[in-house]
Amino acid sequence: MDLKSEISFDRQAFRQALGQFPTGVCVVTCTAEFEQLGMTMSSFNCLSLDPPLILFSIDRKAVSLPLWEKAAGYAVNVLAENQKDISNRFAKSRSNKWEGMRFAHGQCGAPLLPGVAAVFECIPWAKYDGGDHTLFIAEVRRFASSVDRMPLVFSKGRYAALQTTEFVASLWPLDIHY
Numbered sequence: 001m002d003l004k005s006e007i008s009f010d011r012q013a014f015r016q017a018l019g020q021f022p023t024g025v026c027v028v029t030c031t032a033e034f035e036q037l038g039m040t041m042s043s044f045n046c047l048s049l050d051p052p053l054i055l056f057s058i059d060r061k062a063v064s065l066p067l068w069e070k071a072a073g074y075a076v077n078v079l080a081e082n083q084k085d086i087s088n089r090f091a092k093s094r095s096n097k098w099e100g101m102r103f104a105h106g107q108c109g110a111p112l113l114p115g116v117a118a119v120f121e122c123i124p125w126a127k128y129d130g131g132d133h134t135l136f137i138a139e140v141r142r143f144a145s146s147v148d149r150m151p152l153v154f155s156k157g158r159y160a161a162l163q164t165t166e167f168v169a170s171l172w173p174l175d176i177h178y
């Protein structure tokens with residue numbers, strides 16, 4: 001029995017349930033065939049500490065996906081809570097996402113955005129079929145993180161911000177972290 005085809009999801013309910021899991025918001029960038037690419041993504045996640053691997057996934061319908069497959073490096077720009085406008089800019093398909101945008105050139109060949117909460121510069125590690133998405137796994141070569149910028153949050157289809165009181169006081173790594 002093909003279990004997958006037996007299950008019929010209410011897609012809307014599925015999306016709604018997934019939205020109960022808050023994420024950060026990133027603009028992942030790369031350069032391919034001399035073109036700069038940037039895409040707002042919430043699918044970024046940590047994968048492995050040793051080797052240092054991260055992952056993100058791109059919708060097969062994304063116009064720029066064929067170019068992403070050719071990139072020799074990526075930068076994951078983790079947006080700060082005051083960067084909603086940058087998130088919206090890089091979420092618009094087929095738009096001129098880079099018009100008037102300041103950036104620096106990263107060492108892995110991908111543009112670095114100013115004012116972000118953290119940045120991870122990576123090289124490709126593996127790509128997998130992820131259903132209607134392609135899963136990218138990348139090895140982190142360099143990273144930087146801001147101590148005082150708070151991250152932008154995405155939850156239930158909306159932007160949100162973290163409440164600072166307890167967060168600032170907590171120690172890292174937490175006792176309960178594996």
Ligand SMILES: Cc1cc2nc3c(=O)[nH]c(=O)nc-3n(C[C@H](O)[C@H](O)[C@H](O)COP(=O)(O)O)c2cc1C
Binds near residue numbers: 057
């Ligand atoms: C908060 C947020 C998170 C997103 N996360 C993803 C993601 O993880 N993967 C993805 O393919 N698209 C994601 N998108 C949509 C893409 O940003 C958008 O479809 C993309 O910029 C289209 O690029 P294109 O010009 O290649 O078609 C997200 C959009 C928003 C607003």
